[in-house]
Amino acid sequence: MANHSGHSGQTSSRITLRVNGEEYTLTLDHRVTLLDALREHLDLIGAKKGCDHGQCGACTVLVDGRRVNSCLLLAVAQQGTSVTTVEGLGDAATPHPLQAAFVERDAYQCGYCTPGQLCSAVGMLAEVTAEAGSDPTTSARRSALTRDEVAERMSGNLCRCGAYPRIVDAVLDVIA
Amino acid sequence: MNSTSVAVVGTALGTPTTRREGWEKVTGTARYAAEHTPPRCAHAWPVPATVARGRVTAVDTTAALALPGVIAVLTPFDAPRLGPTDDPQLHVLQDTVVPHHGWYVALAVADTLEAAREAAQAVRVTYETDPDTPHDVVLTVDHPGVYTPEKANGGYPAHLEQGDAATSFAASPVRVECTYKVPPLHNHPMEPHAATAHWDGGTGRLTVHDSSQGAGPVRTALASLFDLPEDSITVISEHVGGGFGSKGTPRPHVVLAVMAARHTGRPVKLALPRRHMPAVVGHRAPTLHHVRLAAREDGVLTALAHEVTTYTSRVSEFVEQAAVPARVMYAAPAHLTTHRVVALDVPTPSWMRAPGECPGMYALESAMDELADALGLDPVELRIRNEPATEPESGHPFSSRHVVDCLREGATRFGWSAHRASRRDGPLLIGTGVAAATYPVLVSPCTARAHALPDGTYVVEVNATDIGTGARTVLAQIAADALGVPLDRVTTAIGHTTLPEAPLAGGSSGTASWGWAVHDACTALIARLDRHEGPVPDGGLSASADTRAHAKQRSPYARHAFGAQFAEVQVDTVTGEVRARRLLGVFAAGRILNPLTARSQFVGGMIMGLGMALTEHSTTDPAFGDFPESDLASYHVPVHADVGDIEAHWIEEDDKHLNPAGGKGIGEIGIVGTAAAVGNAFCHATGRRLRELPLTPDRVLAVLG
Ligand code: FES
Numbered sequence: 077m078a079n080h081s082g083h084s085g086q087t088s089s090r091i092t093l094r095v096n097g098e099e100y101t102l103t104l105d106h107r108v109t110l111l112d113a114l115r116e117h118l119d120l121i122g123a124k125k126g127c128d129h130g131q132c133g134a135c136t137v138l139v140d141g142r143r144v145n146s147c148l149l150l151a152v153a154q155q156g157t158s159v160t161t162v163e164g165l166g167d168a169a170t171p172h173p174l175q176a177a178f179v180e181r182d183a184y185q186c187g188y189c190t191p192g193q194l195c196s197a198v199g200m201l202a203e204v205t206a207e208a209g210s211d212p213t214t215s216a217r218r219s220a221l222t223r224d225e226v227a228e229r230m231s232g233n234l235c236r237c238g239a240y241p242r243i244v245d246a247v248l249d250v251i252a
Numbered sequence: 253m254n255s256t257s258v259a260v261v262g263t264a265l266g267t268p269t270t271r272r273e274g275w276e277k278v279t280g281t282a283r284y285a286a287e288h289t290p291p292r293c294a295h296a297w298p299v300p301a302t303v304a305r306g307r308v309t310a311v312d313t314t315a316a317l318a319l320p321g322v323i324a325v326l327t328p329f330d331a332p333r334l335g336p337t338d339d340p341q342l343h344v345l346q347d348t349v350v351p352h353h354g355w356y357v358a359l360a361v362a363d364t365l366e367a368a369r370e371a372a373q374a375v376r377v378t379y380e381t382d383p384d385t386p387h388d389v390v391l392t393v394d395h396p397g398v399y400t401p402e403k404a405n406g407g408y409p410a411h412l413e414q415g416d417a418a419t420s421f422a423a424s425p426v427r428v429e430c431t432y433k434v435p436p437l438h439n440h441p442m443e444p445h446a447a448t449a450h451w452d453g454g455t456g457r458l459t460v461h462d463s464s465q466g467a468g469p470v471r472t473a474l475a476s477l478f479d480l481p482e483d484s485i486t487v488i489s490e491h492v493g494g495g496f497g498s499k500g501t502p503r504p505h506v507v508l509a510v511m512a513a514r515h516t517g518r519p520v521k522l523a524l525p526r527r528h529m530p531a532v533v534g535h536r537a538p539t540l541h542h543v544r545l546a547a548r549e550d551g552v553l554t555a556l557a558h559e560v561t562t563y564t565s566r567v568s569e570f571v572e573q574a575a576v577p578a579r580v581m582y583a584a585p586a587h588l589t590t591h592r593v594v595a596l597d598v599p600t601p602s603w604m605r606a607p608g609e610c611p612g613m614y615a616l617e618s619a620m621d622e623l624a625d626a627l628g629l630d631p632v633e634l635r636i637r638n639e640p641a642t643e644p645e646s647g648h649p650f651s652s653r654h655v656v657d658c659l660r661e662g663a664t665r666f667g668w669s670a671h672r673a674s675r676r677d678g679p680l681l682i683g684t685g686v687a688a689a690t691y692p693v694l695v696s697p698c699t700a701r702a703h704a705l706p707d708g709t710y711v712v713e714v715n716a717t718d719i720g721t722g723a724r725t726v727l728a729q730i731a732a733d734a735l736g737v738p739l740d741r742v743t744t745a746i747g748h749t750t751l752p753e754a755p756l757a758g759g760s761s762g763t764a765s766w767g768w769a770v771h772d773a774c775t776a777l778i779a780r781l782d783r784h785e786g787p788v789p790d791g792g793l794s795a796s797a798d799t800r801a802h803a804k805q806r807s808p809y810a811r812h813a814f815g816a817q818f819a820e821v822q823v824d825t826v827t828g829e830v831r832a833r834r835l836l837g838v839f840a841a842g843r844i845l846n847p848l849t850a851r852s853q854f855v856g857g858m859i860m861g862l863g864m865a866l867t868e869h870s871t872t873d874p875a876f877g878d879f880p881e882s883d884l885a886s887y888h889v890p891v892h893a894d895v896g897d898i899e900a901h902w903i904e905e906d907d908k909h910l911n912p913a914g915g916k917g918i919g920e921i922g923i924v925g926t927a928a929a930v931g932n933a934f935c936h937a938t939g940r941r942l943r944e945l946p947l948t949p950d951r952v953l954a955v956l957g
């Protein structure tokens with residue numbers, strides 16, 4: 077990480093972010109969150125800002141495959157990591173199966189929580205596969221996931237439109 | 253891209269159809285209001301008042317302006333003057349009076365979001381408060397300032413009375429008298445209110461992306477406030493991350509964004525911080541309900557009185573019309589419905605999903621359950637025995653009313669029995685409850701245009717807004733059937749003030765209002781195509797429609813949607829946690845135009861009603877005058893794990909007295925009655941009645957003793 081102003085009072089740094097397989101080198105104020113770096117600096121607006129305080133999950137992205145609230149991470153600390161946003165999951169021509177399942181199931185209404193739900197679900201399924209679930213007492217594998225367990229594991233992602241049942245349906249579709 | 257696009261002509265309506273903007277939403281390319289970044293775009297961050305009643309005496313901007321990247325700080329002393337508005341909430345930074353906590357008293361504008369936020373924090377505001385008139389934010393039923401307004405929200409008379417409720421009540425063999433309490437509730441759409449404003453001083457054009465339920469009313473408000481001709485303003489609300497009423501009127505953020513853009517000469521983006529929202533985007537006012545029901549031994553009502561006390565702000569009067577549904581639901585020889593209100597130092601309440609019906613039916617349907625208990629009668633049967641032949645208030649015939657069918661079908665699907673028993677499972681008490689639902693059918697005049705293109709496709713234009721309802725999709729369905737073409741030949745253009753003028757997405761009236769104009773424009777286009785000889789010219793052929801003459805709200809018929817909600821809850825006697833194991837709703841809302849998206853709306857409404865029943869709770873803090881539960885960590889909207897088994901069903905109604913598409917509107921009825929059904933199930937499970945929402949563990953444990 078380059079030292080931007082060369083003394084301890086520096087307020088910005090030049091860093092390289094790796095997002096969806098692309099490298100972006102930019103100079104960022106140290107206060108810029110990963111979420112704002114994506115949205116305001118890279119025009120990757122898929123990750124949403126619902127609260128900016130780690131309370132809603134709308135900003136969920138994958139960092140090195142793990143789901144995180146990108147509003148709680150400083151962008152300058154992400155040098156050397158690999159970030160995946162909803163744009164990196166797939167596009168309309170080659171969608172991720174979960175994206176297709178969301179469309180088919182109508183697992184959304186306004187769509188504002190949707191990118192976070194999708195990234196969270198992808199991260200959650202990876203956790204289950206690795207048998208390192210959010211609940212340490214469970215060793216459920218993907219195919220054994222119940223509705224209740226999917227709902228429990230997805231509860232950090234709020235949806236004010238109340239698309240929850242359809243979101244769970246969509247997740248169960250892709251692991252069936 | 254519609255995976256279920258319909259090949260057979262004339263059958264688009266009624267067919268489950270995936271959303272037209274679905275792929276944009278799931279791939280992250282759908283752009284919401286704050287996601288437009290014109291070159292040189294600056295960021296704005298508002299400064300909320302920290303007192304609930306007083307006056308700004310000074311704003312020291314020195315420290316804020318000294319920060320790197322700060323462009324301007326606007327205050328009530330130097331902000332540009334605004335033109336007239338009929339909503340004083342939009343007159344931001346125009347005077348020094350602070351009418352409530354969270355009222356905006358300054359605006360920081362900077363090159364970056366981080367600098368704007370820091371500058372807002374560095375602004376020093378000095379207030380003058382009067383110790384002799386401290387702020388007053390606590391609603392009580394006997395508040396000395398309580399008065400009876402002339403009208404409640406929606407234009408309903410505040411007070412209606414027939415017969416003599418007191419006498420009938422005293423003379424009736426069976427009666428219940430109860431008070432219920434609903435706290436302030438917050439809309440909290442997932443997308444915070446946001447606007448990006450771009451003022452071009454050279455051409456005098458203003459372009460605004462606003463997160464709004466209606467771009468048209470926003471443009472009208474901005475034209476007056478900034479003294480601009482409407483046709484020099486474009487407002488775009490292409491994708492909107494929910495609103496639930498809070499984006500139904502123009503809000504201060506858009507005025508501040510435009511003010512800052514004009515003042516700085518830079519495009520300005522302003523997204524509300526989540527914690528600001530409760531104070532500036534409207535909320536559901538708390539309601540105190542006094543309900544008296546009296547009946548004969550057979551359960552037929554002899555007297556009904558629903559008296560509501562609520563608050564408004566000192567800025568403007570908004571009265572939650574919570575006693576109005578009683579005028580629709582049940583007849584009684586003595587019938588009294590009234591609203592009383594007190595103006596406090598609180599933010600101005602406004603629309604939140606089913607204003608009036610939602611809290612009103614919580615109270616009324618809870619009281620009906622108490623009456624059923626008092627009579628020893630099945631609550632489904634009690635409602636059936638009180639089914640009115642005509643609308644109780646007006647005497648008008650109903651255009652259609654299938655509440656009894658909803659109750660019966662729901663009872664069958666849910667497994668309801670007149671002799672249902674509550675049960676115990678270890679520490680859990682399990683019970684069931686029912687409530688009815690109602691919501692009026694509203695419609696507004698609208699215009700639309702339809703184009704036929706030479707390649708055999710059609711474009712339908714109307715400035716409708718899709719806040720998550722699926723408006724784009726259902727309007728295409730309406731157009732396809734009206735034109736008699738396959739659905740995939742029709743494109744809809746919405747969410748832009750350059751399109752034909754249309755009313756906002758609110759009051760569950762969008763599809764009826766917009767769809768009527770779309771239907772008429774398509775019908776006119778067919779006539780135009782019939783008259784035309786030869787192929788469609790390169791520029792296409794168009795036809796327009798304006799429903800002003802016939803889309804009238806007044807009708808000889810009483811027009812309402814109805815429903816029935818059933819709930820099974822478990823109450824943990826150890827932790828006090830209440831969970832809804834099952835929710836089942838059956839609705840009668842006219843023709844269901846898109847079963848896929850309709851089910852999402854019904855279920856979504858029921859889940860918001862579940863939040864109202866169990867977790868959503870706000871308070872006005874007597875010490876500071878604010879809402880302490882202002883963010884999503886403290887104001888608990890339902891999460892995935894709160895939702896058990898949930899089903900929405902409907903009865904197909906063929907109602908000829910509505911609009912060409914035949915729908916009654918479905919955005920709001922799903923929330924109506926849910927909280928009552930859950931509360932009634934709680935009572936069935938525990939034998940105890942809680943009359944204050946939400947049913948949180950502290951209250952539950954207190955009542956279980
Ligand atoms: S925006 Fe990050 S959790 Fe809400």
Ligand code: FES
Pocket residue numbers: 183184185186187188189190234235236237238239442493494720
């Ligand atoms: S789809 Fe609107 S918040 Fe989830």
